Amino acid sequence: MMKTLAQERRQRLAVAMRESGIDLLLLYGNAWQADYLRYGADFGILEGHGIALIATDGAAELYLDSAVEAERAEAEAPLVRVHFAPDIARAVGARLDRLAGQRLAAAPRRFLPHYLADPARGFALDDATALVDTLLMHKSESEIAAVRRAAQIADEAYEVFLHSVRPGRRQFEIVADVEAYLRRRGCPDNFMIIGSGGKDVLGMTPPSERRIAPGDLVTTELTPAVDGYFAQICRTLVVGPATHAQQRAFAVFVEALEEGIAAIRPQARAADVARAENDVFRKYDLGQYTTSQWTRVRGHGMGLFADSKPHLLEDVNTGLEPGMTLIVHPNTYHPEAGYMVLGDAVLVTERGSEVLCRTPRRLFEVAA
Amino acid sequence: MRRGLISRSLTELPDAVLDQRLDRLRRAMATAQLDALVIYTNNTRPAGVSWLAAFVPYWSEALLVVPRDGAPYLVAALTFRVKTWIERTSRLGDVLHNPRVGLKAAQQIAGAVAKNAVVGVVDFDGLPAGIADDLREGGPDLVFRDASELFATIRTKADPAEIALATKAAAIARHALTQASGETLNVMIAGIERQARLNGAEEIYIAAAPDLAREARFARIEGEAALGRSFALRATVAYKGAWVRLVRTFCESDIAQQAPARFAHAVAQLPSERGFASGFDSWLIEGCRLTQPLEALMGSGFAATTPLAPGALVSAQATLQIDGLIVPVGAPALLGGEGEAASVLVDPL
Numbered sequence: 176m177m178k179t180l181a182q183e184r185r186q187r188l189a190v191a192m193r194e195s196g197i198d199l200l201l202l203y204g205n206a207w208q209a210d211y212l213r214y215g216a217d218f219g220i221l222e223g224h225g226i227a228l229i230a231t232d233g234a235a236e237l238y239l240d241s242a243v244e245a246e247r248a249e250a251e252a253p254l255v256r257v258h259f260a261p262d263i264a265r266a267v268g269a270r271l272d273r274l275a276g277q278r279l280a281a282a283p284r285r286f287l288p289h290y291l292a293d294p295a296r297g298f299a300l301d302d303a304t305a306l307v308d309t310l311l312m313h314k315s316e317s318e319i320a321a322v323r324r325a326a327q328i329a330d331e332a333y334e335v336f337l338h339s340v341r342p343g344r345r346q347f348e349i350v351a352d353v354e355a356y357l358r359r360r361g362c363p364d365n366f367m368i369i370g371s372g373g374k375d376v377l378g379m380t381p382p383s384e385r386r387i388a389p390g391d392l393v394t395t396e397l398t399p400a401v402d403g404y405f406a407q408i409c410r411t412l413v414v415g416p417a418t419h420a421q422q423r424a425f426a427v428f429v430e431a432l433e434e435g436i437a438a439i440r441p442q443a444r445a446a447d448v449a450r451a452e453n454d455v456f457r458k459y460d461l462g463q464y465t466t467s468q469w470t471r472v473r474g475h476g477m478g479l480f481a482d483s484k485p486h487l488l489e490d491v492n493t494g495l496e497p498g499m500t501l502i503v504h505p506n507t508y509h510p511e512a513g514y515m516v517l518g519d520a521v522l523v524t525e526r527g528s529e530v531l532c533r534t535p536r537r538l539f540e541v542a543a
Numbered sequence: 544m545r546r547g548l549i550s551r552s553l554t555e556l557p558d559a560v561l562d563q564r565l566d567r568l569r570r571a572m573a574t575a576q577l578d579a580l581v582i583y584t585n586n587t588r589p590a591g592v593s594w595l596a597a598f599v600p601y602w603s604e605a606l607l608v609v610p611r612d613g614a615p616y617l618v619a620a621l622t623f624r625v626k627t628w629i630e631r632t633s634r635l636g637d638v639l640h641n642p643r644v645g646l647k648a649a650q651q652i653a654g655a656v657a658k659n660a661v662v663g664v665v666d667f668d669g670l671p672a673g674i675a676d677d678l679r680e681g682g683p684d685l686v687f688r689d690a691s692e693l694f695a696t697i698r699t700k701a702d703p704a705e706i707a708l709a710t711k712a713a714a715i716a717r718h719a720l721t722q723a724s725g726e727t728l729n730v731m732i733a734g735i736e737r738q739a740r741l742n743g744a745e746e747i748y749i750a751a752a753p754d755l756a757r758e759a760r761f762a763r764i765e766g767e768a769a770l771g772r773s774f775a776l777r778a779t780v781a782y783k784g785a786w787v788r789l790v791r792t793f794c795e796s797d798i799a800q801q802a803p804a805r806f807a808h809a810v811a812q813l814p815s816e817r818g819f820a821s822g823f824d825s826w827l828i829e830g831c832r833l834t835q836p837l838e839a840l841m842g843s844g845f846a847a848t849t850p851l852a853p854g855a856l857v858s859a860q861a862t863l864q865i866d867g868l869i870v871p872v873g874a875p876a877l878l879g880g881e882g883e884a885a886s887v888l889v890d891p892l
Contacts, residue, residue: 205587207544207602219763221748222779223587223835224669242827242839243761243777243788243860247750250762261839264668285673292672347548351740354546358733358749361766367546368601380628381549381601402765471622481544 180317180402181217181254185233187315188215191306192231198277200303201267202227203286210479211282211307212237213403218252219364220244224288226267227255238263238270264290271298282307308484312476314498318404319522322477322500325406326520326531328362328399333408333534340393340541342414346371346382357399366398366405366481374513377469389415389543394516396504398481405481407502408532409518415543424512425538431455431505432517432536435474435487439501439521439528445485445493449473452505453489461509470507477502477520499523500531545586545601547745547781551632555711555783556597560704561634564595565615567697572611575693578660579652580609581678582694583670588834591665592617593784594698594705598633599745606648606674607635610656618648645674649681658682663690666833695832700854706877708785709856713875713889715742716780716789720891723776723793728753728768731776739780746781752871755792759824759862759869775871777860779837786836788829788858790873791891802863802870803892810859810876811884814851816841819861824869826861853880859887 192200204212204225213219216227216237223241225248236256239245245259260266268291271279280303281287292300314322332353339352346369357365368379371393379394387393391414398407411428413421431452438451452473453465464470476483477500485493487503495501504518520531572580584592585604592607593599596615605619614636619629623640630638641647652660662682664670667689678687701709719739723731732749739747750761754771761777773794780787792799809818809826819826827842832849837858840849851857860873874887 205585207585207587207604221763222837240839241835241837242829242842242844243750243779243837246760247762250758250760259839259845261845285671285676287672288668289670289672289675290668292675347743348741350546351737354740355733355737358736359729361729361764363763363765365546366544366602377627378624380625381545382547383631384548384550467622469624471624 180321183315183317184214184217185229185235187310188229189231189233191310192229195303195306196278197280197301197303198231199274199279200229201279201281201287201300202229202307203281203283205286208283208286208480210311210483213479214307214311216252216255218248218255219403224263226263228267228270238267264288267291268296274298311478311480312484312499313496314478314500318478319498319500321402321404322406322520322522323531325399325401325404326408328357328360328401329397329406329408329520330532330534331360332356332397332399333410336395336397337412337539337541340387340412340414342387342389342543344387345384347384350382353397362399362401364400366396366407368396370394370514372513376514377508378514379516387414392421392513392515394514396516396518403479405477405479406500406520406531407477407481407518408520408534409502409504409506409516410534410539411515411517412539412541414541417538417540420511422538424509425515425517427455427459427461427509428505428515428517429536432503432519435503435505436519436521436528436530439495439503439523441496441523441525443495445487445491445495446489448503449487449489449491452503456505456507464507464509473505474501474503474518476500495523497523497525545599545746547740547747548743549599549601549632549745551597551634552783555708556704558634560702561595561597564698564702565609568595568609568694569611571693571697572663575663575690576661577663577688577690578611578656580663580665580690581648582607582609582665583674583834590784590786590831590836591694591834596633596635597784598629598635599784604644604671606644608648608652610652618644618651620644643677645677646681649678649685653682653685659684659686661686661688663688663693665690665694667691691833699832699852701856701877705785705856708783709787709875710888712780712782712785712787713789715739715744715782716778716787717889717891718742719747719780720776720778720789720791728764728770732764735776735778739778744780744782745784748779750777751775755794755869759871773868777871777873781836786831787875787888788837788860788873789875789889789891790860790871792870792872794868794870798865798868798870799892801865802872803890805863806859806861806872806874807887809861810887813857813859813876813878813885819843822863824862824864826859828857828859830855830857851878853878
């Protein structure tokens with residue numbers, strides 16, 4: 176990735192630390208929750224634990240408990256001093272023991288190895304999660320550019336998905352095609368789940384051995400990353416011609432997505448977007464399908480994590496501001512059609528929003 | 544996140560295999576006077592829970608609770624909408640859903656076993672701090688003990704099912720690496736990854752040293768990378784919870800042939816490291832002790848943290864110098880019993 180982006184992030188982090196009186200910041204990461212670590216250490220961790228120590232001058236040290244990850248970090252993040260530490264918690268603890276009198280903080284603190292957060296240690300770690308969350312949510316122009324490129328690749332990858340789905344193919348074979356396309360494009364990471372079948376399907380999961388059948392609804396959430404920044408697209412297709420019931424149901428999702436995006440503007444709250452989406456379902460007496468029994472969130476932030484803050488839910492009052500990137504997706508179950516998904520990546524702008532995905536909001540049909 | 548095939552095979556991992564593992568664990572728990580055992584899982588540290596219950600999380604986190612008397616159950620942060628998927632891909636007595644998995648697990652143990660039950664926690668020091676706090680909040684009178692050594696002891700020696708799964712993972716990796724063709728590195732990586740996923744890989748990570756004349760360290764390729772006359776690829780493959788690494792150098796055929804033979808000769812002498820003493824620039828042995836699938840166990844760059852146990856599965860990799868060329872090579876291996884040589888599971892070529 177461009178070193179200017181990594182340096183820019185580190186500089187923002189150092190400024191925020193100085194303003195908060197933090198002398199040293201620990202950023203924890205693993206392959207699931209990798210964004211805090213990547214923000215400060217510019218390393219996309221895949222295996223084991225990683226902990227970056229960031230100083231107020233922007234200098235970064237990275238501790239990794241996987242030997243192959245440490246070697247990879249040396250090659251991929253040359254501006255960071257890398258340490259391989261099989262017992263990472265004790266290695267970092269020993270380092271912190273030497274920093275008496277300094278104010279230490281960690282993010283996300285709840286994920287830190289228990290050993291480091293234990294009150295028995297000779298040091299205390301304040302919780303800097305909210306501080307780093309603010310930086311993760313508010314993207315610079317360079318970060319937005321990466322999300323835009325990821326959204327473009329998401330559109331292209333959905334085209335690959337459309338061509339890959341045909342009767343008889345198994346779900347994991349379809350995902351293999353999409354992943355291969357992304358690697359050809361030089362895109363090393365993706366978050367992707369899939370669903371296929373009829374009204375018995377309640378959501379999406381990793382791919383199974385289930386074979387695509389005529390009449391299936393096939394759903395996917397596809398989320399490639401560029402320079403570590405994820406952008407998501409959600410679409411639904413039918414194998415064969417869509418029924419009137421499926422078309423009617425899908426129209427609700429289109430309307431909900433449009434209303435959700437229309438609610439995005441500076442000063443609006445995450446809750447306003449979720450409410451705008453859900454009001455459409457309520458209008459059609461489908462309000463129960465907006466609850467946690469049927470759906471997890473109505474969208475979420477996107478960035479160095481595929482499922483970033485803020486979550487779009489009616490009880491999340493995070494204010495939206497220019498530079499935030501979101502996926503708005505009113506994905507849920509529809510009693511007449513089954514589980515459907517539809518979502519676009521969106522940038523919050525000074526005047527409202529800009530949709531980053533270009534794929535038509537259609538209920539696609541592929542040959543049965 | 545995992546996005547390969549996650550599925551339970553009753554042929555490759557029958558109930559009887561999991562039952563025997565649980566029996567061994569329960570006997571060890573009884574000796575240690577533990578009333579219950581708790582193991583954490585996420586997509587980075589899945590290997591403890593997958594070994595006992597076949598559950599592999601594609602995302603999020605969970606705790607497996609194994610009562611000394613009673614069926615193991617999962618407390619998952621994933622929502623109940625994926626309950627049927629979890630049940631389909633795992634073998635569990637029950638699945639409970641709660642975003643605070645530590646709190647729920649502790650409440651469950653305190654309620655069903657005893658308020659002051661003694662609970663072993665695998666890798667307690669490495670448990671996420673928020674979950675450790677929640678365990679204490681949910682069971683203020685529970686007694687928590689680290690159970691890492693107990694767990695490592697019972698799972699170190701691979702059983703036949705584990706060896707079979709690792710051999711299959713190695714075969715997937717080897718076959719995938721044979722698909723390394725095309726004009727650019729990205730096209731090669733795409734072909735390898737597609738083949739591995741089509742063959743049922745749960746996960747595959749490809750790292751490359753694109754030009755061994757300039758750099759022998761492996762990196763994940765983002766964007767484009769220019770290929771040298773000799774280069775190496777490392778495939779890390781998971782298949783139904785078994786993880787292996789295979790490293791192959793693409794270079795002049797004489798050298799390419801020599802390297803695996805010299806490597807296999809050195810591996811055969813494990814757990815002694817003397818096979819790597821001459822002709823190797825570096826070497827690394829990884830294996831699973833607790834929850835991390837491939838943990839560094841010994842290597843040229845650090846002091847051994849854990850003695851290699853007879854009958855353990857490991858992944859070995861090394862770098863040789865042959866005729867002035869740096870040649871990385873690697874393969875999974877099975878360590879021998881007393882007086883037996885270790886053996887690679889598959890030829891990396």
